[in-house]
Each structure stands twice: as structure tokens, then as C-alpha cells.
Amino acid sequence: MITKINILILFVIILNGCNSKEEKLPEEKLPANVDFTNTIIFTADTNSNEIPDPQLFAVKVDSPHTLYQLTNTRYPLENPVWLPDGSGVVFLGRRFDNGPIGRFGTDGLVDRRDSPDIYIIDTTGTRRVIRCWENLPKSEREKYIELSGGSIFAIMPTSSGKIIFNLSGYKFIVHDTVQSKISFNVIKKSPELAHIYGSFSLSPDGKEIVFATQLEDDQKKIHYPTPDSISAGAYGASFTEIFVMRIEDGIYKRLTYNNLPDRSPCWSNDGKKIYFSRCTDWSIKTDSKGFQSDIFVMDSDGKNQKNLTNLPGTSEGSPKVSPDNKFIAYVSEKMEYDKYTEIWVMNYDGSNKRKIIGLHAYSCGEISWYPKK
Numbered sequence: 001m002i003t004k005i006n007i008l009i010l011f012v013i014i015l016n017g018c019n020s021k022e023e024k025l026p027e028e029k030l031p032a033n034v035d036f037t038n039t040i041i042f043t044a045d046t047n048s049n050e051i052p053d054p055q056l057f058a059v060k061v062d063s064p065h066t067l068y069q070l071t072n073t074r075y076p077l078e079n080p081v082w083l084p085d086g087s088g089v090v091f092l093g094r095r096f097d098n099g100p101i102g103r104f105g106t107d108g109l110v111d112r113r114d115s116p117d118i119y120i121i122d123t124t125g126t127r128r129v130i131r132c133w134e135n136l137p138k139s140e141r142e143k144y145i146e147l148s149g150g151s152i153f154a155i156m157p158t159s160s161g162k163i164i165f166n167l168s169g170y171k172f173i174v175h176d177t178v179q180s181k182i183s184f185n186v187i188k189k190s191p192e193l194a195h196i197y198g199s200f201s202l203s204p205d206g207k208e209i210v211f212a213t214q215l216e217d218d219q220k221k222i223h224y225p226t227p228d229s230i231s232a233g234a235y236g237a238s239f240t241e242i243f244v245m246r247i248e249d250g251i252y253k254r255l256t257y258n259n260l261p262d263r264s265p266c267w268s269n270d271g272k273k274i275y276f277s278r279c280t281d282w283s284i285k286t287d288s289k290g291f292q293s294d295i296f297v298m299d300s301d302g303k304n305q306k307n308l309t310n311l312p313g314t315s316e317g318s319p320k321v322s323p324d325n326k327f328i329a330y331v332s333e334k335m336e337y338d339k340y341t342e343i344w345v346m347n348y349d350g351s352n353k354r355k356i357i358g359l360h361a362y363s364c365g366e367i368s369w370y371p372k373k
Helices: 138-143 216-220 232-237
Strands: 039-044 055-060 067-069 077-082 088-093 117-122 125-128 152-157 162-167 171-176 184-187 193-202 208-215 241-246 252-254 262-267 273-279 293-299 314-321 327-334 341-347 354-359 367-369
Touching: 039 077, 039 341, 055 077, 077 152, 077 367, 088 152, 117 152, 162 193, 208 216, 208 262, 241 262, 262 314, 273 314, 314 367, 327 367
Parallel strands: 152 193, 193 262, 293 314
Antiparallel strands: 039 055, 039 367, 055 067, 077 088, 088 117, 117 125, 152 162, 162 171, 171 184, 193 208, 208 241, 241 252, 262 273, 273 293, 314 327, 327 341, 341 354
16 A cells, blocks of 8 residues: 555535526636646545545556545545546536434435536536536436436546436436437337446447446346345346347347456457456355456457456456556455555456555446546
């Protein structure tokens, strides 16, 4: 672990509600005096309080691995992604205005009934990309009533000024951020697909999405475990495979067939490879510290699958490819330790693994590599 971390608080984000159309957002900006080249951005919950409130951080891949804390709010932030030109960061932000801060549900987690909004921080300031449904014109509300409920799970900006997001795990929405008018395009999901889980990745040509899901028929075949095995929910979620879907017409292709939980797929920048995490011990007991997952790579057609990490006692996930296509950054957690997470980098073929930073945090969530070389 790094003995000395140079933390620079760059700006503070105040996420406002949207009860008034006249409401103005604060003017925080990405600082011009910080060189973000060869940095990885991520969220981490480093606070000692009991309320989950992960914030945005960036860390230099080059030694001495300087850590920058980008936000310091009481609101949980998640899923940060650099804009394709490196001019800003798009992320999800939740507000607690539907319930008191510190309210805990039956599952022990803080109440998060308020759906996240999408925000961008760039050189011009902070702006909300997705406006609250209630503030849309009546014609827009009627047109996009399907967006009135549900939560945004993951986001991905495109080079054409659009943002694709996963709504409630059942549909992908393409939102045009260039037009002043709100414009949505719903990517129709094939009825055979049961659920679109969490994160996804956009192909380099912008025509396809790779993600993890189940087929309806496979979901019906799941035989839930006995009480002394893992939970039924975890067991069912483990039967996720990697799929590729065309944005234009929603036609999909299945790439993996293993009945193991495949997650967090990511394309290489030349479009020839797909990196992802796979849980290799899903049948462990409930009293274990957790599931072990490894980083895998395969050809873009699903062939030649290879385990790149395979480290006993650790769980690796969220692989992301560097702009020059030479390195893979990923999150690593030692299964015997709680509240400690590391970010590692390895060569594209799995060699030369090295730790970039260790944090006393519950998790680093999804990570994103600065897009410019």
C-alpha cells in the first residue's frame, strides 16, 4: 500500500433536487491545472460513517500514484465514466430527499428510493443531463411515461454526444445531450432476454453493446439450492452469460455458455477482444466471505476464453482497457478482509500485474480509464 497519498480536493458537488424549473446547478468545473492523462477514475466509500456515500476519486497510474479526491458530498455517487474526448466525467448521483438520511431498510442498507440522475462535470461546469420526469413538458411526459419509474443502473457516453443508460435492468435508452430538446431512443430488448444486469460496454465503432444477462428459458430452469447452500438470489443471479446486442435493431448474440456468473464485460479498443469477470466458485456456502471472481479475456466472437488472474483468496472485477490497448486496470479485493479494496494494472495478456493503490473502502465500484494517450 502506498505510504503517502497526496490528496487534493478539487471541488465539491452539491446535488440539488428538481422541484423548480428555475433551479440552477452549481458551477463546479474540472480544474485546468491537473493533468488527468493516464489516470483511472472510480468511486469509493472511504468515510467511517454508516451511511453509504461513495465519492469520486482519480489516481495516477504512473508512480507515485497520486490520488485526487474529486468530490466530497453527503450523496452517494456511482458509475463515473470519462467522456470520450477527456473533457469531463459523466456519473450517477442520488439524493435522499424522499426520506431521512440514515434511514435503513430491512436489508441493512440505507434507503435509496430516490432514483439517480445523470450528471456531467466538465470545463464549463456541472450540469444535469437527465431532467426529472415531473418537470418535462406534458407532451414529453406522455411520450416517455416509461421513464417515470425505475432506476438507472449504468451509463456510457458516446463520441457522438449521446449517453446510453440501462434503465431498471430491462431496457437501454439512448439520450442525445447535444440537442436542447430531450430526445430518447429506446433500444428494444428481445423477449428472450430476461434481465440486463448492471454495467455494459460500447463497441469501438459504436454499433454494439456487450453486457451480461440471462435468457428467459435458462432462468426457468434454475433449481434453487438447499438452505445450507448459497442464497437463492445469489444462485439465480450466477447464471448470467455475456451477450452482444446491435443498437440499431436489438438483435443479440450469446458469447458464453458456462452457467457461471459472468459480469462487467469491456471491449478492447480495437474491438477484437472482450474482457470480463467470472465467478468461479459460485457454489460456496453462505458463511464464506464472498465469491471469488477472476478476470477473463476472449475473442469478440466468444472464442479462446482465458483466465488472466486466477489468484486464490482474491476477487477481481471491473476490467477496463487503457487507451493504447496495452494494459488492463481492474479492482481487486482480498476475500478475508473487509473494507479494503485495491486497484491493479496488468498487461493485456495478464502479465506484469502491479498494484496501483489500496484504499480502506467498501468497494471501488466501476472504474474508467482516461481516454487520451
